[in-house]
Amino acid sequence: MEVGCPMRILVVEDEPRMAELIRQGLSEDGHVVTVALNGVDGLAMAQPGVFDLLLLDVMLPGLSGLEIARRLRARRDRTPILMLTARDSTSDIVQGLDLGADDYLTKPFSFDVLLARVRAAGRRGPIAQPVWLSTAGLTLNQGTREVRRGQRAIELTRTEYAILELLMRHAGRVLTRESLIESVWGGDSDIESNTLDVFVRLLRGKIEPAGETRVLRTVRGVGYCLRAESE
Ligand code: CA
Numbered sequence: 001m002e003v004g005c006p007m008r009i010l011v012v013e014d015e016p017r018m019a020e021l022i023r024q025g026l027s028e029d030g031h032v033v034t035v036a037l038n039g040v041d042g043l044a045m046a047q048p049g050v051f052d053l054l055l056l057d058v059m060l061p062g063l064s065g066l067e068i069a070r071r072l073r074a075r076r077d078r079t080p081i082l083m084l085t086a087r088d089s090t091s092d093i094v095q096g097l098d099l100g101a102d103d104y105l106t107k108p109f110s111f112d113v114l115l116a117r118v119r120a121a122g123r124r125g126p127i128a129q130p131v132w133l134s135t136a137g138l139t140l141n142q143g144t145r146e147v148r149r150g151q152r153a154i155e156l157t158r159t160e161y162a163i164l165e166l167l168m169r170h171a172g173r174v175l176t177r178e179s180l181i182e183s184v185w186g187g188d189s190d191i192e193s194n195t196l197d198v199f200v201r202l203l204r205g206k207i208e209p210a211g212e213t214r215v216l217r218t219v220r221g222v223g224y225c226l227r228a229e230s231e
Contacts, residue, residue, distance in 0.1 A: 003149065006030045006124050007052040011040030012068065013084070014060050024124075025111050026118065039063025053121050056101070057084045058223050066092070066099055067186060073100030080121045084109075085224050096172075098179060135171040136215040136227040138207060140164065149207055160203045164226075167216065170189060172228025174219045200224060 009031050013019040016037065023033045034051070036042035046054055054072075056065035057229045069081050081093070082159045083101040085092040093104050102124070103117055116191040133140045139148045145161055149156040156164065167175060177193050185191045200216070208214050 004123065007118065007122050008032045008034075008050065009053045009055060010036065010046055010051040012036045012039060012046075012065065013054045013055070013057040014038055015057075017172060018057075018136045022114070025114070029115050031118070034185065037067055039165065043068050043071060045073060046077070048079070051079055053118060054081045055084065055118075056081055058089070058096065059194050064130060066095055066182075067092065069096060069101050070099040070183065070186065075152065079123065082117055082121055093181060095182065111195060132185070133168040135168055136212075138164075138168065138184055138215065138226075140168050147207075149212070150195070153208050154208060156203070158201050160206065162198055163203055164207065165222060167226035174223055174225040176223040178223075182222060 003203065009026055011019055011022050011026070011033060013022060013035070014037055019035045019037060021149055026033045034045065036045050039062045042054075042056070042060070042065055054068075056068055058065040060068075065083055069083065072079065072081070080103075081101045083093075083096040083104040085096065085104055085106050089106075094107075096104055103121065105114060105117055131141060131143050133142065137149055140146070142165065144158075147156055147164065163180060166180060166183055180200050181189070181191050181193070181196055184196075200218075204216055208216060217225045217227065219225055
């Protein structure tokens with residue numbers, strides 16, 4: 001059997017029996033395991049540098065695993081996240097990966113698979129921070145939050161920046177209105193769909209003012225898509 005590096009792992013799982021099973025199994029594999037039984041405690045315990053891996057159940061009372069992942073990534077925490085989702089909930093998986101999870105496992109899972117995924121996460125280590133995103137003549141620096149189109153610097157508000165960063169990370173792919181709202185404002189927000197449209201209109205006014213080639217496409221009834229090809 002492959003021997004992995006011992007890791008410090010935070011397990012956030014609200015079913016006590018499942019949490020204990022995971023804790024025991026990972027401990028036997030040599031890892032140091034801490035358990036949080038709800039999302040709020042989990043987020044509070046997941047301070048940067050304390051854990052090498054976070055194992056987040058999606059369905060948690062209070063704060064979902066998806067929301068924990070979103071908040072950690074929003075504060076630039078790059079600790080690897082392995083998401084535990086219910087079987088067949090593809091949207092959870094897609095959303096989890098969009099929000100910054102690195103890997104996922106569907107329940108019920110075999111323990112050998114869990115251990116293998118944990119070892120794989122250990123080998124990969126912390127996720128490298130991509131700094132420059134660039135597409136369709138736009139460049140965005142995730143460190144300094146500077147945005148340019150060609151040589152022209154663009155000033156964006158926090159929300160405009162968050163929308164553009166998402167679109168650039170997924171350039172060439174259509175992001176649904178729901179996933180944009182979820183990622184930018186969070187799952188428990190009651191943002192209306194037309195609020196998103198207002199921000200996209202403001203963003204467009206800045207990244208593609210009159211006369212410049214359009215790069216942000218509206219996909220009617222679905223969402224938005226930023227051009228992937230270079231200008
Ligand atoms: Ca659960």
